[in-house]
Amino acid sequence: xxxxxxxxxxxxxxxxxxxxxxxxxxxxxxxxxxxxxxxxxxxxxxxxxxxxxxxxxxxxxxxxxxxxxxxxxxxxxxxxxxxxxxxxxxxxxxxxxxxxxxxxxxxxxxxxxxxxxxxxxxxxxxxxxxxxxxxxxxxx
Numbered sequence: 001x002x003x004x005x006x007x008x009x010x011x012x013x014x015x016x017x018x019x020x021x022x023x024x025x026x027x028x029x030x031x032x033x034x035x036x037x038x039x040x041x042x043x044x045x046x047x048x049x050x051x052x053x054x055x056x057x058x059x060x061x062x063x064x065x066x067x068x069x070x071x072x073x074x075x076x077x078x079x080x081x082x083x084x085x086x087x088x089x090x091x092x093x094x095x096x097x098x099x100x101x102x103x104x105x106x107x108x109x110x111x112x113x114x115x116x117x118x119x120x121x122x123x124x125x126x127x128x129x130x131x132x133x134x135x136x137x138x139x140x
Contacts, residue, residue, distance in 0.1 A: 032081045039065050042084065045091045052127055053096075060120060 033041065042061050046054045061084075068080050090096050101117075109117070 032078070033085060035065070035081065038081060038084055038088065042088050042091070045088055049091070049096075056120075056124055056127055 032038075039061070043058060046057045046061070049057060064084075068076075071077055071080065106114070
């Protein structure tokens with residue numbers, strides 16, 4: 001019985017956070033998509049990418065959404081959803097090929113985020129060179 005009440009309360013809190021995020025984003029641009037819908041649309045958009053980019057992108061998106069699944073800070077949720085929605089527009093419009101990271105965007109990142117970006121770059125280089133990834137080596 002208690003688990004049902006907790007589940008309903010957590011679902012209500014999640015719904016409330018999503019509504020706040022959507023109303024905030026609607027004032028600035030357009031409505032934010034709910035996390036699951038955004039996640040699915042990104043993975044569908046990746047189908048248009050070449051196989052290598054799709055593989056790396058799918059793994060990265062899945063990992064990021066999994067890591068942020070339990071975030072309960074509304075500001076972090078809005079920022080996370082906004083960034084991924086911008087990414088979705090970039091991929092959908094084919095702008096990913098010319099995509100570069102501005103110096104100001106890099107300066108705003110935390111050391112942890114810069115580290116993640118570096119790891120993503122190294123993994124991408126490994127995929128392009130045909131080497132096995134660190135994860136693949138661990139599985140053997």
